[in-house]
Amino acid sequence: MGAALADPQPTLAQAKAKLEKLNDKADKVVDRYNTATERYKKAKGTYSSLDTSYKRKLATVADLRAQVAGMAVDSYKLGEDITSWPGIFGSNDPQGRLSGLAVAGQLSQERLQKLAAFDRENRGLKIERDKAQKALKAADKERDAVQKERSEILKLVAQQKKLLKKLGAYNPGNPNSTGIKYTGPASGSAASVLRFAYAQVGKPYVFGGTGPGGYDCSGLTQAAWRAAGVSLPRTTWQQWAWGQSRRVSLDALQPGDLIFSEGLGHVSIYAGNGQIVHAPQTGDVVKVVKLSAYGRNLVGAIRP
Structure with a gap:
C-alpha cells in the first residue's frame, strides 16, 4: 500500500x-x-x-x-x-x-x-x-x-x-523601541500627536494593547491624541461614533486626522505627504507607510 x-x-x-x-x-x-x-x-x-x-x-x-x-x-x-x-x-x-x-x-x-x-x-x-x-x-x-x-x-x-x-514575515518588534523623529508638515496639536506616534514606531502590535510596550490600532490613536490633550474613546467603533460631527473628506486630509477602514476594523493616523502611521496587525509593528499602499477600503476620516 x-x-x-x-x-x-x-x-x-x-x-x-x-x-x-x-x-x-x-x-x-x-x-x-x-x-x-x-x-x-x-x-x-x-x-x-x-x-x-x-x-x-x-x-x-x-x-x-x-x-x-x-x-x-x-x-x-x-x-x-x-x-x-x-x-x-x-x-x-x-x-x-x-x-x-x-x-x-x-x-x-x-x-x-x-x-x-x-x-x-x-x-x-x-x-x-x-x-x-x-x-x-x-x-x-x-x-x-x-x-x-x-x-x-x-x-x-x-x-x-x-x-x-x-x-518568513513575522516581526516580534521591540517593546523598548524609541521610534523615529517626525519631520512632516503637522503643526499645533497634530504635531504633538504625530511626534508621539512616530516615537512608538518599531513597537509590536498587541491586541488590546494601549502602550507603552505595544499597541493595537485604536490603542495607538487613543494614546497619540491623549499626548495632545484630547481624550478619545477606546475602540475603533467608539472613536468613529465620537467623531460623527468631526468627519472630513478623504480628499481633504490633514496631519493628525484619523482614517478608518471599511467595516471599522482598523484606524490609522494621517501623517501628511501621503503617509500614515499605524499599528497594523499581529506579527507586525507600529510603522509608517504610504496611504496608497495601505491596501484596505476606507470608509472615512475624522479630525479630533
Whole structure:
C-alpha cells in the first residue's frame, strides 16, 4: 500500500490571501474584545461605587441601631412604656406609627427624628444593596463576554503567527523601541500627536494593547491624541461614533486626522505627504507607510 500523500503546501499568494482574511477577521474580533472590556470596566466601576456607598450606609445604620437600642434601654430605666417599640420596626408604616407615638407624648422630638432617620437609612440601604447586586450581575455578564472574545482572538493570533512565520514575515518588534523623529508638515496639536506616534514606531502590535510596550490600532490613536490633550474613546467603533460631527473628506486630509477602514476594523493616523502611521496587525509593528499602499477600503476620516 502506497504512502499517504501529504497535503500540498499553499503557494505564497494563497498564504498571503489567507493571512489577509485572518487579519480582517482579527481586526473585527479585536474591536469586539476591546468593546467588551470597556463595558466590563464600566460595570465593575459602577459596582465598586455602589459597594462603597453600601458599606458607608451600613455603618450609618449600625450607628443608628445602637442609638435606638440605647434609647430603649433609657426608656426602660425611666419606667417609660416601651411595649410599642417592637411594633415600630415591624409595622408596614413605621413613619405613621412614630408620628402617633410623638403625638401621644411617648417620644421626644429628638427621639422621633432618630427613629425616623433609622427607618430612612434602612430603606436607603436596601435600595443601594439592590443596585449594587444588579451592577455586579452586569459586571459578571460583561466579564463572561470578554473571556469569550479573548478565547476567540487568541486562536486567531496563533493562526496569524503560524502563517507569518511560515511566510518568513513575522516581526516580534521591540517593546523598548524609541521610534523615529517626525519631520512632516503637522503643526499645533497634530504635531504633538504625530511626534508621539512616530516615537512608538518599531513597537509590536498587541491586541488590546494601549502602550507603552505595544499597541493595537485604536490603542495607538487613543494614546497619540491623549499626548495632545484630547481624550478619545477606546475602540475603533467608539472613536468613529465620537467623531460623527468631526468627519472630513478623504480628499481633504490633514496631519493628525484619523482614517478608518471599511467595516471599522482598523484606524490609522494621517501623517501628511501621503503617509500614515499605524499599528497594523499581529506579527507586525507600529510603522509608517504610504496611504496608497495601505491596501484596505476606507470608509472615512475624522479630525479630533
